[in-house]
Amino acid sequence: MNIPSQIVTLLAGIILTLVSLWYGQNHHLLPIAASEVAPLVDSLFDTMMVIGTGIFLLVNGILIYSVIKFRRDPNDDTDGPPVHGNIPLEIVWTAIPAVIVLGLSIYSFDVYQAEGGQDPMDHSVAHHGKNHTQMAKMSGAAVAAPLIADSQGVDATPLMSEDLPPKQEAPALGTVSPKVGDSTKPTEFVVNAAGMQYAWLFTYPDTEVVAGELHVPINRNVLINISANDVIHAFWVPEFRLKQDAVPGRQTEVRFVANRLGEYPLICAELCGAYHGAMKTKIVVESQADFDTWLQTQIASAEVGLDRAIATTPATLTEVEYLAPYAKEIGVTAGVLQQLQPAAAKSVHAPSIS
Amino acid sequence: MTQAAQYQEKANLLAHGSEPENNWRQYFGFSTDHKVIGIQYLVTTFIFYLVGGVLATLVRTELATPESDFVSREVYNSLFTVHATVMIFLWIVPAATGGFGNYLVPLMIGARDMAFPRLNAIAFWIIPPAGILLMSSFLVGAPGSGWTSYPPLSLISGKAGEMIWILSVLMLGTSSILAAVNFIVTIVKMRIPGMGFNQMPLFCWAMLATSFLALVATPVLAGALILLSFDLIVGTNFFNPTGGGDPVVYQHMFWFYSHPAVYIMILPVFGMISEIVSVHSRKPIFGYKAIAYSSIAICGLGLIVWAHHMFTSGTPPWLRMFFMITSMIIAVPTGIKVFSWLATIWGGKLRLESPLLFAMGFISLFVIGGISGVMVASVPWDIHVHDTYFIVAHLHYVLFGGSVFGLYAAFYHWFPKITGKMLNDTWGKLHFALSYVGFNLAFMPMHKLGIEGMNRRIAEYDPKFAALNLLCTIGAYLLAVSTLPFLVNVCWSWAYGKPASDNPWGALTLEWMTTSPPPVENFEADPVLATGPYDYGMGSRATQVNVPFSDPHSPGLSAGPSSTLRAKADPVVAAMPSDRQGESNNR
Ligand code: HEM
Ligand SMILES: [Cu+2]
Ligand SMILES: [Cu+2]
Numbered sequence: 001m002n003i004p005s006q007i008v009t010l011l012a013g014i015i016l017t018l019v020s021l022w023y024g025q026n027h028h029l030l031p032i033a034a035s036e037v038a039p040l041v042d043s044l045f046d047t048m049m050v051i052g053t054g055i056f057l058l059v060n061g062i063l064i065y066s067v068i069k070f071r072r073d074p075n076d077d078t079d080g081p082p083v084h085g086n087i088p089l090e091i092v093w094t095a096i097p098a099v100i101v102l103g104l105s106i107y108s109f110d111v112y113q114a115e116g117g118q119d120p121m122d123h124s125v126a127h128h129g130k131n132h133t134q135m136a137k138m139s140g141a142a143v144a145a146p147l148i149a150d151s152q153g154v155d156a157t158p159l160m161s162e163d164l165p166p167k168q169e170a171p172a173l174g175t176v177s178p179k180v181g182d183s184t185k186p187t188e189f190v191v192n193a194a195g196m197q198y199a200w201l202f203t204y205p206d207t208e209v210v211a212g213e214l215h216v217p218i219n220r221n222v223l224i225n226i227s228a229n230d231v232i233h234a235f236w237v238p239e240f241r242l243k244q245d246a247v248p249g250r251q252t253e254v255r256f257v258a259n260r261l262g263e264y265p266l267i268c269a270e271l272c273g274a275y276h277g278a279m280k281t282k283i284v285v286e287s288q289a290d291f292d293t294w295l296q297t298q299i300a301s302a303e304v305g306l307d308r309a310i311a312t313t314p315a316t317l318t319e320v321e322y323l324a325p326y327a328k329e330i331g332v333t334a335g336v337l338q339q340l341q342p343a344a345a346k347s348v349h350a351p352s353i354s
Numbered sequence: 355m356t357q358a359a360q361y362q363e364k365a366n367l368l369a370h371g372s373e374p375e376n377n378w379r380q381y382f383g384f385s386t387d388h389k390v391i392g393i394q395y396l397v398t399t400f401i402f403y404l405v406g407g408v409l410a411t412l413v414r415t416e417l418a419t420p421e422s423d424f425v426s427r428e429v430y431n432s433l434f435t436v437h438a439t440v441m442i443f444l445w446i447v448p449a450a451t452g453g454f455g456n457y458l459v460p461l462m463i464g465a466r467d468m469a470f471p472r473l474n475a476i477a478f479w480i481i482p483p484a485g486i487l488l489m490s491s492f493l494v495g496a497p498g499s500g501w502t503s504y505p506p507l508s509l510i511s512g513k514a515g516e517m518i519w520i521l522s523v524l525m526l527g528t529s530s531i532l533a534a535v536n537f538i539v540t541i542v543k544m545r546i547p548g549m550g551f552n553q554m555p556l557f558c559w560a561m562l563a564t565s566f567l568a569l570v571a572t573p574v575l576a577g578a579l580i581l582l583s584f585d586l587i588v589g590t591n592f593f594n595p596t597g598g599g600d601p602v603v604y605q606h607m608f609w610f611y612s613h614p615a616v617y618i619m620i621l622p623v624f625g626m627i628s629e630i631v632s633v634h635s636r637k638p639i640f641g642y643k644a645i646a647y648s649s650i651a652i653c654g655l656g657l658i659v660w661a662h663h664m665f666t667s668g669t670p671p672w673l674r675m676f677f678m679i680t681s682m683i684i685a686v687p688t689g690i691k692v693f694s695w696l697a698t699i700w701g702g703k704l705r706l707e708s709p710l711l712f713a714m715g716f717i718s719l720f721v722i723g724g725i726s727g728v729m730v731a732s733v734p735w736d737i738h739v740h741d742t743y744f745i746v747a748h749l750h751y752v753l754f755g756g757s758v759f760g761l762y763a764a765f766y767h768w769f770p771k772i773t774g775k776m777l778n779d780t781w782g783k784l785h786f787a788l789s790y791v792g793f794n795l796a797f798m799p800m801h802k803l804g805i806e807g808m809n810r811r812i813a814e815y816d817p818k819f820a821a822l823n824l825l826c827t828i829g830a831y832l833l834a835v836s837t838l839p840f841l842v843n844v845c846w847s848w849a850y851g852k853p854a855s856d857n858p859w860g861a862l863t864l865e866w867m868t869t870s871p872p873p874v875e876n877f878e879a880d881p882v883l884a885t886g887p888y889d890y891g892m893g894s895r896a897t898q899v900n901v902p903f904s905d906p907h908s909p910g911l912s913a914g915p916s917s918t919l920r921a922k923a924d925p926v927v928a929a930m931p932s933d934r935q936g937e938s939n940n941r
Contacts, residue, residue, distance in 0.1 A: 029801070029802050029805045029806070030805060030806075031805070031806045031807055033421075037734075040734070041734045041735060041737075041782040044732065044734055044735060045729070045735055046464070046737070048725075048728070048729050048732065051725075052725035052726075052728075055628070055721065055725060055756060056721060056722060056725060057922075059692065059717065059718065059721045060718050060721075061719060062700065063696070063714050066696075066699045066700060066704060066714075067704065067706065070635075070699070070701060070702050070703065070704045071703075071704055071706055072636070072703040072704055072705050072706070073703075077355070077356060077860075078355045078356055078357075078701060078891075079634075079636040079637070079703070079890040079891035080635060080636040080701060080703045080890065080891055081360060081637065081701055081891055082638050082701040082889065082890060082891030082892045083637065083638065083640060083697075083701070084638045084640070084641075084642070084888075085640055085641040085642065085643075085644070085699075086640075086641075088556070089697070090641050090693075090694075092692070093689065093693040094644075094686060094689075094690055095687050097685055097689040098686050101683060101685050101728065102601065102682075102683035104682060104732060105678060105679050105682050106734075108678060108732040108733055108734055108735070109675060109678075109733075111592050111734040111735050112671075112674070112675070112734050115734060115737075120824050130907065169633075179546065184415070187715045193365060208398030208921050219867070230506065230510070231507040231510065232504060232506070232507065232601060232667070233504045234666060234740075234741060236741075236809065238738070238805075238806065238807035239807075241734070241737070241738040242737060242738070243666045243737050243738065243740055243741075244666055244737075245666050245667040247595075247599065247601060247667060248506060248595040248596075249595025249596075249598075249599075249600065249601070250595075252601075258459070263370055265807060265816070267396065267807065267809055269666075269740070269741040269742065269808070269809045270432070270504075270741055271499065271507065271741075272507060272813040273431075273507060274426075274431060274498070274511075275427060276431075276811060276812055277422065277427070277809075277811075277813050277814040277815065278814060286861070291740060335389035
């Protein structure tokens, strides 16, 4: 049989496209999607997988075909055809990748926008005057973060002022307090997260409950104000596809809407020392009712007192178990934790490690 | 022997030197001969590669099980920190630029030595003490804050180890700067008459771009590390937030060097692949100018993408977008190279021995690293996978699948020139098979691990990741084993191998126009260019080229008008001498 090579090429192209399209949707690489933005990130990844699979198959297909087809006959000492180049072909393989990456950039920009990554100019320029004057009025280190906490006009929630470093908004295009998440929607729920070697401390500003794991109600716009007490940490929930570094000396934030009930790992993703691998807790997404119940038990057990609370809080038990063997080694003791906690907090719940 | 090679060799008979006396002592002393220095670099860095490999194997042994049960957590952090530092600063960078660059650049441009031979020797002799210094840190508590050494962590964990790390990297950076100056001057000033920039072998273009990058970027790293050492020992507060410093500034300075550094590690290898693919496919390199200038494009773009390592730290949104776009655009010149290599291979007469196998392995693995690279350039995706095993997979696909496979290809290709002995090809193929399988086994699963939630730089992990991690560890052991055939092959062949002819591959570049190994000062007289560096199949125009002008069954492979690879008919290379006329359309 003698099939013309153009047809073979066409068929190969079609098969390659179909395989890429199929694999791009069926790679099973992603974990559960539990936040509103996660499906957006996932379809971005699927798209990139389609393109990536195509390129991978093309390149490796050509290599394998060449190995079979263009082997040298051992007795043949002559050279191959002296083809030096082909400008149109080169233009094609410059232009197509250029279009692809531009398309991906625009798509990624879109997803980032939907995640609420920006609007960049608006943020740093339009609000700069306001922030600037506020910064000027405030003195010293005890700057009250809430005043500038949200230049998007969200109700400034009473935060723990001593706990959080100020958000830094440079007047022009410089440093900002880095953030990820949609800041255009009104914030419905705020938690302050403080990273320290090797644990997270979550403070619920309304009730001043402090906990070692993060509970949030489902389907609410959640804002996490992140700070770090010692070295850089990072707040990562793989199921949310969101990550934000906790940088000492500046406040950062992450916003999300969790839309799937369940418990997910909350991981420190920036090397922070020997026990970096152990620095993880969980985030519990629950209904408002469940959340309220949880909060009440926290308040109640906090009133019983720090020492007792440690022993009696079932919610943190697994983690206490987990960390107990080396809590001493880490050097985190109840005393240390207490010291780290804001003086203003009148009710304190023992965090995960004791 | 092919026509073109005969032609080039005949023209250079006068320049052909005579075999040097072998004096092994010179390899242990302060020699200013670029070939001796090149070999010193290659042997030294390969030893450090073995050290880095042992550290990697220890890292993987710890990760074979979810618990932290093999070494202490502090030691684990030191293991991967020193592993990465060794691999980058003591293996890839000095082996690719210092080793092969030194050996090959003067030969390729027909020079007798580098422009500044003493500087060259000094640049080399900085490396062994710096490496030993770094190793000695294990005695006082090795650095454990990653090869990125971000403050404040680097300021509070083990002062002595951290200081040793800084000193060692500063020394290695100095060496790299000295070498870069030397390469630029040599390539710009010392080419033989008649070799314009566009007649240079592509490896020289790559070395030019690399040296420029090293020269611009390395001083910034030095600055960052000097400030860091002030913070560390005299308690200044450049990067320390408790005193009003800003740790994010360090990240900017660090990555301003360290992103270009990845191009310092890959560009020379791109150059080697261009040489090897063309020689062993017996075809001219496809799109010489596109490959040459894309190195320059990568060099320029490579300087403005650094903040893609900081998408989750202190980077404002508009900057994230800027760096996303520049990072994505870098894929374009890189793609040009990959497609040009494929077009070079296409329709060639492939000599499928170890050099070409490793070069093709390079292309097939590097492309995976390139694809995951575009993925992590996308901000939303990087926000998810930053600092996870997805990144570890990506960086090893470019650094190991890319640079290391390329370096192996180069070892197999130039070993006959360097030693005058052929390497055994069967052992080479075994080496290739083991490396290729072991590599994919060790690093492919890491993509999935990272996406699913395994962060990097951890000594213990969630038991749900245990199975894939065990697979990675088995792959890593296989990789460790794969170096044995290579070592045996090199040692045995160097001593007892089949003597190599001057030009065993029938190549056209000038390093093959002298003896193997070349004499001191390389050539008896100035070599000349009878053909271009890649004019395979061109030969003397009077002879017949064995490619049909048209072929009804597979027109794509013919030299004629319907060839996939050419735009216009090219009468210059027509099969029948009587059909030939004029200048090539496709040059
Ligand atoms: C023998 C093969 C190798 C194995 C099995 C291996 C294994 C690993 C592993 C498991 C890590 C992650 C450590 C962690 O995050 O906990 C790592 C990190 C790294 N490796 Fe390799 N590696 C190998 C070769 C190389 C080579 C050839 C390079 C070339 C430059 C390299 C460069 C790096 C770098 C830059 C890091 C990042 C370290 C950090 O996070 O600070 N590795 N390696
Ligand atoms: Cu951490
Ligand atoms: Cu980079």
